Amino acid sequence: AQKITQTQPGMFVQEKEAVTLDCTYDTSDPSYGLFWYKQPSSGEMIFLIYQGSYDQQNATEGRYSLNFQKARKSANLVISASQLGDSAMYFCAMRDVYNFNKFYFGSGTKLNVKP
Amino acid sequence: GAVVSQHPSRVICKSGTSVKIECRSLDFQATTMFWYRQFPKQSLMLMATSNEGSKATYEQGVEKDKFLINHASLTLSTLTVTSAHPEDSSFYICSAPDRDGYTFGSGTRLTVV
Numbered sequence: 186a187q188k189i190t191q192t193q194p195g196m197f198v199q200e201k202e203a204v205t206l207d208c209t210y211d212t213s214d215p216s217y218g219l220f221w222y223k224q225p226s227s228g229e230m231i232f233l234i235y236q237g238s239y240d241q242q243n244a245t246e247g248r249y250s251l252n253f254q255k256a257r258k259s260a261n262l263v264i265s266a267s268q269l270g271d272s273a274m275y276f277c278a279m280r281d282v283y284n285f286n287k288f289y290f291g292s293g294t295k296l297n298v299k300p
Numbered sequence: 301g302a303v304v305s306q307h308p309s310r311v312i313c314k315s316g317t318s319v320k321i322e323c324r325s326l327d328f329q330a331t332t333m334f335w336y337r338q339f340p341k342q343s344l345m346l347m348a349t350s351n352e353g354s355k356a357t358y359e360q361g362v363e364k365d366k367f368l369i370n371h372a373s374l375t376l377s378t379l380t381v382t383s384a385h386p387e388d389s390s391f392y393i394c395s396a397p398d399r400d401g402y403t404f405g406s407g408t409r410l411t412v413v
Contacts, residue, residue: 220402228338228391228393228406229404229406229407230395230404232403276343286332286397287346288334290344291343293342
């Protein structure tokens with residue numbers, strides 16, 4: 186069974202600094218996909234970044250990068266140059282390729298960016 | 301990009317009544333739709349997976365008769381909360397796989413009074 190763990194319920198970061206949000210996962214499947222989503226207070230889920238299990242390079246999307254360490258089964262999200270608008274909940278998620286592409290979420294990290 | 305339109309965004313209903321939530325894919329065909337439930341300050345919990353033209357598959361512990369899911373077409377999936385009770389109050393959100401990954405609806409905040 187898949188399991189996603191986010192050990193940081195809340196994080197603070199100073200505006201313009203970088204922050205790392207942790208995510209570890211557990212799966213016995215050789216093929217899987219890892220995602221990060223941002224959920225502001227409005228509730229919508231905003232896709233940030235994707236990493237495939239066979240991707241050789243770490244994914245990057247603008248200010249977001251994913252520190253993928255396959256052997257450690259970790260997929261940490263790095264946000265560079267934090268902005269006040271980055272304050273939100275952040276969820277790590279994994280796609281279960283062998284189970285109808287189901288999507289499982291971690292418990293989330295509440296990020297607060299301080300001015 | 302792909303868009304999933306979810307309605308209503310907010311609904312307040314009386315205990316014992318039923319509420320229908322719709323998710324419609326606007327510019328792509330969604331043969332599969334995932335339905336999630338999120339309690340305050342908690343994660344999204346997968347409730348069920350709907351597939352166009354077949355019965356939905358429910359996650360363990362989710363009552364099939366209470367949460368009726370219908371995937372009537374390639375662009376529409378509905379979740380009906382039947383005989384709603386205050387403990388059903390929650391945030392419900394749908395998601396459909398698209399070409400690039402997954403697209404989420406904007407969510408429905410259900411309050412049962």
